[in-house]
Amino acid sequence: MGGKLFKNFSFFSATISFFILIGIFSILFTYAQDSIREFGFDFLGSEVWEADEDDEEIGIFGGFIPIIGTLLSTLIAMAIATPLAMGIAIFLTEIAHKTLVKPVSIAIELLAAIPSIIYGMWGLFYLAPIIQSTFGGQGVGLLTAGVVLAIMIIPFMAAITRDSMNTVPDVLKESAYAMGATKFEVIKDVIMPYSKGGIIGSIILALGRALGETMAVAFLIGSVMSIPSNITDPTTSIPVLLANNFSEAMGLEMSSMYYLALVLFVVSLAIISVAKFYFLRQKVK
Amino acid sequence: MSNLIMETKDFNFTYAGVDDPSLKNINLPIEKNKITAMIGPSGCGKSTLLRAMNRIHDLYPGNKYEGEINLYGAKGKENILDLKKENDLISLRQQVGMIFQKPTPFPMSIYDNVAYGMKLAGVKNKSELDGRVEKALKDAAIWNETKDRMNTSALGMSGGQQQRLCIARAVALKPEVMLFDEPTSALDPISTGAIEELIAELKKDVSVVIVTHNMQQASRLSDYTAFMYLGDMVEYDKTDTIFMNPNEKLTEDYITGRFG
Ligand SMILES: Nc1ncnc2c1ncn2[C@@H]1O[C@H](COP(=O)(O)OP(=O)(O)OP(=O)(O)O)[C@@H](O)[C@H]1O
Ligand SMILES: [Mg+2]
Numbered sequence: 001m002g003g004k005l006f007k008n009f010s011f012f013s014a015t016i017s018f019f020i021l022i023g024i025f026s027i028l029f030t031y032a033q034d035s036i037r038e039f040g041f042d043f044l045g046s047e048v049w050e051a052d053e054d055d056e057e058i059g060i061f062g063g064f065i066p067i068i069g070t071l072l073s074t075l076i077a078m079a080i081a082t083p084l085a086m087g088i089a090i091f092l093t094e095i096a097h098k099t100l101v102k103p104v105s106i107a108i109e110l111l112a113a114i115p116s117i118i119y120g121m122w123g124l125f126y127l128a129p130i131i132q133s134t135f136g137g138q139g140v141g142l143l144t145a146g147v148v149l150a151i152m153i154i155p156f157m158a159a160i161t162r163d164s165m166n167t168v169p170d171v172l173k174e175s176a177y178a179m180g181a182t183k184f185e186v187i188k189d190v191i192m193p194y195s196k197g198g199i200i201g202s203i204i205l206a207l208g209r210a211l212g213e214t215m216a217v218a219f220l221i222g223s224v225m226s227i228p229s230n231i232t233d234p235t236t237s238i239p240v241l242l243a244n245n246f247s248e249a250m251g252l253e254m255s256s257m258y259y260l261a262l263v264l265f266v267v268s269l270a271i272i273s274v275a276k277f278y279f280l281r282q283k284v285k
Numbered sequence: 286m287s288n289l290i291m292e293t294k295d296f297n298f299t300y301a302g303v304d305d306p307s308l309k310n311i312n313l314p315i316e317k318n319k320i321t322a323m324i325g326p327s328g329c330g331k332s333t334l335l336r337a338m339n340r341i342h343d344l345y346p347g348n349k350y351e352g353e354i355n356l357y358g359a360k361g362k363e364n365i366l367d368l369k370k371e372n373d374l375i376s377l378r379q380q381v382g383m384i385f386q387k388p389t390p391f392p393m394s395i396y397d398n399v400a401y402g403m404k405l406a407g408v409k410n411k412s413e414l415d416g417r418v419e420k421a422l423k424d425a426a427i428w429n430e431t432k433d434r435m436n437t438s439a440l441g442m443s444g445g446q447q448q449r450l451c452i453a454r455a456v457a458l459k460p461e462v463m464l465f466d467e468p469t470s471a472l473d474p475i476s477t478g479a480i481e482e483l484i485a486e487l488k489k490d491v492s493v494v495i496v497t498h499n500m501q502q503a504s505r506l507s508d509y510t511a512f513m514y515l516g517d518m519v520e521y522d523k524t525d526t527i528f529m530n531p532n533e534k535l536t537e538d539y540i541t542g543r544f545g
Contacts, residue, residue: 097346169389171385171386171387171389172389172391174341174385174389175383175385175389176391176401177344177378178339178341178382178383178455179382179401179402179405179454179458180375180378180405180406180458181375181405182371182375185405190391190392193391193392193393194392
């Protein structure tokens with residue numbers, strides 16, 4: 001009786017989440033219609049974002065700059081975060097003394113729980129000046145946004161990678177040592193390949209998170225509609241553009257913002273699906 | 286007369302964070318090119334002793350060894366408890382191989398599994414590797430089952446095949462001694478038979494120490510048997526003597542199943 005109720009309930013929830021997904025997609029798609037009809041796929045490659053001077057309802061809108069800004073800031077973040085997160089995970093599972101593992105793990109989980117606006121403020125007031133004096137530029141820009149994004153996703157990536165490295169059975173490691181392997185060789189030849197699924201999954205989930213991050217990036221990327229020619233240049237990203245312009249935009253601009261949101265939605269969903277695929281495969285093994 | 290490859294002398298072992306030693310005053314000779322079986326009830330210290338013989342306990346900090354474990358290898362007599370440097374431990378583990386209760390294929394191809402230890406040892410020559418991989422797989426009696434799938438993942442093999450692959454992997458290093466910790470307890474009777482045959486075959490080239498809970502296996506396979514109880518070595522003798530005419534009442538009770 002209870003079992004049946006529970007089963008129905010789970011089925012209901014699963015169905016609901018599926019419909020919510022479909023619902024979001026159709027709403028984005030519907031509102032983006034005007035822009036899609038007007039600009040088609042050229043939207044993705046066009047750099048102009050200008051409302052008509054006389055009629056704010058129309059204008060020329062292209063998504064290239066925020067799309068590029070999103071991709072570049074995410075790329076910088078991933079390039080910094082991936083090796084560091086792997087290093088932390090390896091340190092925690094294979095190198096650190098037992099007494100150190102617990103506090104460091106807790107610290108990492110706490111870092112993952114800090115609201116992103118705090119990272120944004122810290123990045124603006126503390127990191128931006130450092131980056132400016134080291135690399136030049138104006139403080140805010142792609143690099144600053146990328147670095148703070150990296151710091152935000154490292155804990156998350158490190159925690160998932162650590163969990164997946166912890167699933168490597170002790171006897172498997174022992175048998176590699178018993179063949180005369182060093183610690184480094186065990187990490188490289190046994191632990192990394194064995195936890196490959198989890199590692200790739202963590203990278204992809206972190207990627208999804210970096211792509212959609214709004215608050216921290218809004219503080220740090222500069223929020224200007226220009227193509228960065230330098231890594232320290234300010235630019236904008238999809239979530240930041242949406243957050244900044246949503247209250248004032250109307251007509252075709254509004255529709256173009258839905259178009260951008262649709263692009264982000266589809267990309268994120270695709271990434272999460274790939275991650276799920278990897279995680280599922282790992283469980284089967 | 287006696288021809289030792291290894292021996293433990295007044296050996297004590299204490300796990301990290303435990304007050305009392307788990308092994309007390311163990312004196313066990315390991316004869317060259319013979320099979321020595323270790324038997325005894327669960328928790329008596331068989332695995333602990335076996336894992337001291339290749340110093341695999343060192344992977345976990347804080348364990349304490351006392352006494353001597355001598356290896357009479359190519360370099361002559363050497364107390365392996367004196368080894369400190371990582372390189373010396375690696376060379377010890379190349380001389381003293383180990384097979385675990387569950388098969389432990391690495392997440393790589395069949396070929397790479399067998400070649401792994403040799404590559405670690407610095408063998409780079411492709412034709413030498415090929416030759417030794419083939420020989421090891423033949424020695425482990427799985428060449429016929431593997432020769433057409435050398436590049437497929439070892440994880441796709443059956444449990445019994447995986448265990449023989451692990452034996453091949455260890456044999457490929459040409460060790461002096463091989464330690465088996467209940468190598469067949471996770472396998473079906475047919476695979477068990479195959480592994481037993483293989484171990485009997487191996488003693489031409491290596492000296493074998495095998496831990497087992499299976500009395501038939503110990504009596505069929507081994508030349509010498511050691512009976513352990515609660516961290517003590519109760520009795521060690523020729524297998525026939527231990528099974529037909531043991532000195533100690535405790536040994537007899539254990540072997541005849543009148544225990545507890
Ligand atoms: N890592 C450890 N830390 C502390 N004590 C341990 C550890 N591993 C084993 N022991 C203890 O050491 C004793 C011997 O254990 P061991 O695993 O060697 O027994 P065994 O004879 O191999 O038993 P089995 O037949 O069940 O495999 C047991 O009392 C066990 O509880
Ligand atoms: Mg045991």
